[in-house]
Amino acid sequence: MVTISYRGDLALATALCRSADRYLDDRIEHVLVLPRVDVPRFTPLVTDRRRIVALEDVLPPGYRRMPLPQRIHVGPWQRRIREMWWTPAGPARGWIVQQIAKLAVPGYVRAETIVFADSDIELVAPLTLERLAPGGRTRLYRVPGATADSAMHLRWHRAAAALLGLGPTASPTDGGYLGAEPTGGGYLGADYIGNLITWRRSAVIGLHGRICLHARARWDLAVARCPALSEYILYGAYVDHVVGPEASGHTATDDDLAHAGWFYDLSTAAGVAAFADGFRPGQVAVAIQSTESFTLAERAALIDRISAHVAG
Numbered sequence: 001m002v003t004i005s006y007r008g009d010l011a012l013a014t015a016l017c018r019s020a021d022r023y024l025d026d027r028i029e030h031v032l033v034l035p036r037v038d039v040p041r042f043t044p045l046v047t048d049r050r051r052i053v054a055l056e057d058v059l060p061p062g063y064r065r066m067p068l069p070q071r072i073h074v075g076p077w078q079r080r081i082r083e084m085w086w087t088p089a090g091p092a093r094g095w096i097v098q099q100i101a102k103l104a105v106p107g108y109v110r111a112e113t114i115v116f117a118d119s120d121i122e123l124v125a126p127l128t129l130e131r132l133a134p135g136g137r138t139r140l141y142r143v144p145g146a147t148a149d150s151a152m153h154l155r156w157h158r159a160a161a162a163l164l165g166l167g168p169t170a171s172p173t174d175g176g177y178l179g180a181e182p183t184g185g186g187y188l189g190a191d192y193i194g195n196l197i198t199w200r201r202s203a204v205i206g207l208h209g210r211i212c213l214h215a216r217a218r219w220d221l222a223v224a225r226c227p228a229l230s231e232y233i234l235y236g237a238y239v240d241h242v243v244g245p246e247a248s249g250h251t252a253t254d255d256d257l258a259h260a261g262w263f264y265d266l267s268t269a270a271g272v273a274a275f276a277d278g279f280r281p282g283q284v285a286v287a288i289q290s291t292e293s294f295t296l297a298e299r300a301a302l303i304d305r306i307s308a309h310v311a312g
Helices: 007-023 036-045 094-103 151-164 201-215 219-224 232-245 269-277 294-309
Strands: 001-006 030-035 050-054 071-074 077-081 084-087 090-093 115-117 121-123 138-141 196-200 250-252 258-262 286-289
Touching: 001 094, 007 030, 007 036, 007 121, 030 258, 036 050, 084 094, 084 219, 094 201, 094 219, 094 232, 094 294, 115 201, 121 250, 138 196, 151 232, 196 201, 201 219, 201 232, 219 232, 269 294, 286 294
Parallel strands: 001 030, 001 115, 030 050, 138 250, 258 286
Antiparallel strands: 071 077, 084 090, 115 196, 121 286
16 A cells, blocks of 8 residues: 655544554555655654655656745735656656656555555555455456546546557547547546555556657656646556456456545535445545645544444
8 A cells, every 4th residue: 555645744644554554454565655854754654564665766767856935925925836846857746746656656566456545545444455456356446437527537538548649539428539449448438536546566567668658758757748647547548448457457346445525515514414424335444635624633523423334
């Protein structure tokens, strides 16, 4: 299980680690990926099943964080400055670099099945290897048609198609990527984005090769040049449209392991109540985005309230 975090999410990451110590399968290692400057703050979280690697050691050669302030203050006015990196392909935003860090996972994880868990997730029930790789085949989270009405997600699909050399893209009603026969039945409108997303290490290595083949450059440089990208859509499109779930060792499913707050309006009491009561049997985690306006105590109380459904 891989978590990419930073000092601003230390409290959330601590809660995730505490829940992982309780519920994560003993056979699964937990890897925290952090900016080198933040490593000392997270060192108390290290155990015999959890290690820390520096983000700078995970990235391919040539990446340097730009020394920019996090915020600019002019009297009462203030503005948050987005993290920027200098890469061999030029400047790139921090969230693109985080995606590159996930795509670089074969460099620091040796397990074949990898699950990504962000800091704003907590486990509330056992997460076993069998849930992540039933019958030895890694689950591929895929919800057909879920992003058909999202302009941003369609943009991410077009970026994935370009990186994979799949040619022009079509609308979901046209059946998917033009110029490519989907080998796994997936199509442009499928959503591969979630909170506990599983990949296969061998498939990521194959994805690197596919990007290099069509970009005629290092895979990470092609990714760094993308103004907008989803690493989960890129991986899902590769498995569905290039290799196929069967050939890549995946089993496709629309079963979401996490109960996610982004499907609810958590700014209202009614939305919070619906979220608290919406936990489904079989789900093992609760995801509340760090941008939600909850205090740590309110967040913990809400997760405890949801956890009662598991106990019940």
